[in-house]
Amino acid sequence: MVVGAAQAADSFIKRNHINTLPSAITRNAVQLAVFSSASHFRADGFYGKLFKLSRLLGLWVRSDLEIQLRTKYSTSTTLAASKMTSECSSQIYSLSSTTELNPVQVERLRSVLNEQVEIHGRGNFPTLSVRLHDLIICVRDSLRAAGIGPKNVKMNGGAASYVVATEEFAYSDLDLIFPMSFESEQSFDSVRSAVFDAMVQLMPESTNKEKISANTLKDIYIRKMVKVSDGDRWSLFSLHNDFGRCIELKFVDRMRRQFEFSVDSFQITLDVLLDRPDHPKPIITAESMFGDINKAEQSFGMKGALQHLNERLIDTRRPEEIRGGGLLKYCHLLTRGYKAARPNKCRQLERYMCSRFFIDFPEVNSQEVKLRSYLDNHFGTEDQDKYDYLLLLYRVISESTVCLMSHERRQTLSMVDRLAYQLSVNMYYQQSCIGGFCGHTPRQRLLYLPPNASYWIPVV
Incomplete structure (x- = not known):
């Protein structure tokens, strides 16, 4: 029976393209689902078993798997109900x-x-x-x-x-x-x-x-x-x-x-x-x-x-079903003074959001394009608000990202830090130019080049 469960697990992983965890954790979760008592999971079906078991196993090391299982589970269980809406x-x-x-x-x-x-x-x-x-x-x-x-x-x-x-x-x-x-x-x-x-x-x-x-x-x-x-x-x-x-x-x-x-x-x-x-x-x-x-x-x-x-409370359901996970909007609400409606679930929500965001935008370039677009659409020319937002986004990604390799996470954080630095330079330049005085204005001289001369003559 152990051999049969292992074969069933391998078959399920290949059939459903669950390659997020190339380790024994995924295989063990599926095997446990095969061995599970039907009395516990009868109403949920196979996807429900896998989803619940992934929660029991605490697969926060790579939450992409749970997102895939939950998405499949929610889609299968709501297919009939969706026709009635x-x-x-x-x-x-x-x-x-x-x-x-x-x-x-x-x-x-x-x-x-x-x-x-x-x-x-x-x-x-x-x-x-x-x-x-x-x-x-x-x-x-x-x-x-x-x-x-x-x-x-x-x-x-x-x-x-x-x-x-x-x-x-x-x-x-x-x-x-x-x-x-x-x-x-x-x-x-x-x-x-x-x-x-x-x-x-x-x-x-x-x-x-x-x-x-x-x-x-x-x-x-x-x-x-x-x-x-x-x-x-x-x-x-x-x-x-x-x-x-x-x-x-x-x-x-x-x-x-x-x-x-x-x-x-x-x-x-x-x-x-x-x-x-x-x-x-x-x-x-x-x-x-x-x-x-x-x-x-x-x-x-x-x-x-x-x-x-x-x-001014923040709450949502199944953030892994939102494109981008709602991560950018979540950080925007935080900068506006909103707080989590369920503080004990805050870190869990952030992990879901980060995981879905990096699934939809896996490359640093696509992440930067999305982030710049969000800043332009929601903050306009308010550089200080943009800067505060980027600092908060940096903290959330740094503390709640569990689905990236270390070097991928560093690349994303470096990109956010670079955008924040560019904004800080712009703000410094604008502040130094208040009142008509700008410390970056170069000294100007008026030069004159006489006919047949080989050098310029300063006039002013």
Whole structure:
């Protein structure tokens, strides 16, 4: 029987490409799963056995294995349930809850929709300054004209959290979700054309709009474009802003994971205010994709998402399912004064986040590109905030990375340290130039070269 278990273990490892641990630990875990009593794991299946046993064995030496097992386990156990979820809702986290905005929150939402947002163009192209309400209407009308009108429009991200929070706070990211159906690959192209048509309509009247192509608009006003058609089906357009005031347009058919942390899991349906901006008493619904929006969720022993937001607490579920593990956003929340909702699980969450981040971005170059992009999108020109963020990120990676070899970890830390050093030099130069005095300004001399002379004559 021992031989049979060993053969089964080897077969499972090869079949599922679990090569993260080229040691006896992986093999022993699978063998233990084969020998396990069915009474303990009957409801979970084979992946459930392996996942639970990896937890029992304490495989924190290389947490990549557990991430692979947990991802396979969660995918297999939620496949049937995912077919029952509604459009544009989490396929795994179906415990969403809703609440109606109170009058104070409604007025705060009105102020956000009436805010002037800026989409900066590169080069000498004009900056598009438009009311957020008008931007949403323009995009929605373009989609309807293309025959792919959205079912509704939702606000997500920092702006939605700002609306539902008890106290006001500064936010930088503003996400707009357009739930719709992508019936074919052509639907993605139709969405792309509709977004570019809306951008052309927002340009000043003096612009010669006929000569502006889609590729030109993409290079000038679009910071990032994402298309996902593998399992999930959605696309994203991030509009360019020099000061980190990100505006992201998400067109979603299916998206399993629509939040990173509980504090950014809120979605507010905007259609009532879009259609009737002067409605005296609109009924507007806010939804939390994290779970119970108002009270503690007993099945998980967590506080509600609203309480996390108001008390500035950090919590999430299964960070290994988030692209990048949520590591960069987690460090951003820490720099803003947020604290872990479960301090005893903080280090465990950080290990998951780091492991998933280095799985998605294994090369130092890709890590640097992702990090620079995050800094530009969320901090703008605030060098001091960037510097503080990099110091905290350095500490988290240094203390919680368990999935890299020593030299790989040193390379990543050196890259973060180099970026922080560059920022410190920039800040020193800026401070030395305050008041018109700059210690780095070289001494200037005016020289004159007479005709037929072989040397310059100083004049001043």
